[in-house]
Amino acid sequence: MDQPFIVALDFASKQEVNEFLRPFSSTSLFVKVGMELYYQEGSTMIAELKEQGHRIFLDLKLHDIPNTVKQAMKGLARLGVDLVNVHAAGGTQMMQAALEGLELGTPSGARRPHCIAVTQLTSTSEQMLRDELWIARPMEETVLHYASLAKESGLDGVVCSAKEVPLIRERCGEQFLTVTPGIRFANDDKNDQVRVVTPYEARKLGASLIVVGRSITRAFDPYAAYERLQWEWNGGERR
Template sequence: MDKPFIVALDFSSKEEVRSFLQLFSDTSLFLKVGMELYFQEGPAIIDELKQRGHDIFLDLKLHDIPHTVKRAMKGLAKLGIDLVNVHASGGSAMMRAAIEGLEEGTPPGMKRPRCIAVTQLTSTSERMLHDELLIDRTMNETVLHYATLAYRSGLDGVVCSAQEVPFLRASLGASFITVTPGIRFADDQADDQVRVVTPYEAKQLGTNYIVIGRSITKAHNPYAAYERLKREWDGGQ
């Protein structure tokens, strides 16, 4: 997990994935498998991607009672994934259960998958937080509170907006990793994301990993878009 770029496989079938990955036959990627793809293809897609030499973030955002989450994580740990997540709003008992399940399910000799917690989705605005979710704190206060719960529950990090990374770093330290979606090139549309930044801005804000999907997968030339991503991360154009 030394690659800072996580490419979201925004596809619904293994055929689409294979077609996309043909463009990167000489590159080991860090790939995000979300609900759309996993629910269509199941664990077999994870095995195929691992055999191709890619790192995997299994983005299922588990949120259930502690017992259920523990048993689910115990099963997921056997897949050889590198990163998995839960919703921090499930509470500290659920997050601790997630770690217990991962530890129990990880095969001998293998490293436990890292587990991170979603604080607030990057599609959530301040207005939605107050009017629909009925949370009366600011976005920053809410994110920090959820991140602190995750930290105290033994998780490895959080999913958050890159805009929130600096104050999380200041409160929780540099070893608590941040994974930040909502990444767009400056000339892209934000689509359904609200709290978005460019790759270079994300690096300047101090995040560990950025998740980028449609800006790569829907590009006319995905390989060229990935190369652009690397240049912008390093400060180039």
């Protein structure tokens, strides 16, 4: 994917999305539509974003029995989005079923959406992993195992912290997508994220794509913040 930035449209309504996107009317973005927006506005929001020329990561993190995920992905594939995801914790049969559904639902002549698996959320800490989820393995080992399962299942990549990208690259290869949320400018608050890095750090670590939300969407001047994102990604050098 030639566009390394995904802007998270974490809004509750179409009106808020349109207001945010107004300064980007002449810019084609790669945007993320998550549960908050999709569950409020549905597929019509996807259609409108596509009409505006934006690429779409539909971030619904499916996690259910294999047949349910298969049928859900079959429907989502018809929307023409570019990227979808599941939880790796659903297991290999579920991830394989997700791909089957995408293949079945993708219109003839079109390319199926890329499918990636969430390893561990960037809001999950080592302590939470151990004390609440009862996973005794270290975070890096757990993430690497989930990434390996995703690759074995035929998926295109994973969602992970940028800090885990080098290990995943070593295990799963350079072509395996690493999509990294938890991106903040150096002077931003971390909010509910735990494992965070700056855009430039993410690039140095080898991230395929970075997902940026509040650093842009809550900025006083979102377009200027998007330009800053590009500037920081390039180590302070504009293209």
